[in-house]
Amino acid sequence: MPSGVPWTLPITLDVARSEITNVRNGDTVLLTCEESDFLAFLKIEDIYCFDKNELTEHVYGTTSTEHPGVVKTNAMKERRLGGKIDLIRGSKVDYDDVLLRPDDTRKLFEANGWKTVVGFQTRNAPHLGHEYLQRLALSFFDGLFINPVLGKKKKGDYRDEVILDSYKALLANYLNKNKVALGVLRTEMRYAGPREAIFHATVRKNFGCTHFMVGRDHAGVGTFYGPYAAQEIFKNYPDLEITPVLFREVAYCNKCKSLVCDGVCSHSAEEQTKFSATMLRKIILSKDQPPEELMRPEVFEAIKKIENPFVT
């Protein structure tokens, strides 16, 4: 931003020309959404056009319509409104029982006496690779904030209730609940890779986290970003006020007889089983119990109860 604040993803209000024929700078308009008739007031300071190709090139590094973020941008309306927002009341949301707002989490972390808290971003049901990373984090930090993204996703991603129910099963059976907080983040995935990693970290700073985990191809899609581009970008943001905790891909090593981050042991890829999203999706759809080194039975049971676990 011109002020020097790092802000890597524009979050904007797009409107059609026809919707704003009577609107002028200085006007105050009421914002509504599906879930709320009284969301916020917007005092308009700016009505402007934008170049979609320039935006997608900057944010996503591509104008390819194979990229879901590009498709979404291209489908936006042609004008934008900017200005000061006064929230009237937050929209009523699903999953209220696991919604923690930044004000809540900051109080919670303090009440728990957590001086260091690692934020864990996810849009998946937890497999043992995720759990392994959470265990690594819990070994060194006071608290872990598991913060799944609920909201619009792409085809083949886990549905919101699958992510939540499977995490509840993991917490009920394996991780120390006194060191873990689970709260959902309602935002769209943009699949902007590196820039979205910075955005995700910034959001977790707002929640009160001191650290944020960034793994292989964070918030990536297809092969648009280098596998560790979302880690490297943090070098350009030394003033983010949240420390990235970088880790490499996790696999199960048949020689070590344990999970392992890439590069830790001396064994080759042939001796290891990677966590393939495609393979796990297949196993889950087949309703067969996944191998125990890939997914906890309790987690699988929670997923199995939901009829269509994936976004179609």
Add this chain to the structure above:
Amino acid sequence: MPSGVPWTLPITLDVARSEITNVRNGDTVLLTCEESDFLAFLKIEDIYCFDKNELTEHVYGTTSTEHPGVVKTNAMKERRLGGKIDLIRGSKVDYDDVLLRPDDTRKLFEANGWKTVVGFQTRNAPHLGHEYLQRLALSFFDGLFINPVLGKKKKGDYRDEVILDSYKALLANYLNKNKVALGVLRTEMRYAGPREAIFHATVRKNFGCTHFMVGRDHAGVGTFYGPYAAQEIFKNYPDLEITPVLFREVAYCNKCKSLVCDGVCSHSAEEQTKFSATMLRKIILSKDQPPEELMRPEVFEAIKKIENPFVT
């Protein structure tokens, strides 16, 4: 130290009165030792007495003769010599092939491109709990410097060659040699707990490490120190210029079916197998293969080849 440099363990040259009858301040004396007739010159600036009880109370927190550090101090001769030392040549040492001096390690870490290097102190043959911690470290840091202490130890501790051979077996079979350096540190264990942890960290800073691992009862003996006293003391030394990496005790959890640091999972002590030094010593002396969740077979084979693995 008066200069402000943190230095928590006195390393001094004690002499008997009868040995220094002809020695005055300003004299230069030749220092020799078992392994070298020309170790160093000492230009004497100070000849002084010291109060053994005051020293042991300060350094070890006790004057109890149950403490091996107290026993050692009480056996020291009654005078000390201080002054500037000029090394003539380092004494020839055993295990030359795994001796790395600070100058060597700094060059090695740089040549390897390691920006972050964790120092790992040990006086044991590696069991899976140690390896687990090394894996945690390797997951987040560029390099790991395994730096076993060779030298005088107490009864029941592993003998030097056992520590070395077992680590060589671990590195040959499990950890990524490109991310691990093994070098020995020749110093006596003092069992001074917290103060020795600061000393150990300072020594590893000198080797070029950026981080240093400190676990439960680091450099402790019996029940002289609180289990995490050696971690808490680091709060008093914020300017140490090496970052402690604190972790809790590791156990094998039968419910998680994996190794786990204390507090990470929700399962009780009854569901976990702790690493007991006494139990491992018994198993090793019995020459029976230890359970595979406690010790790697290759490590056990290396130990088994040595007739008397423990200091008697």
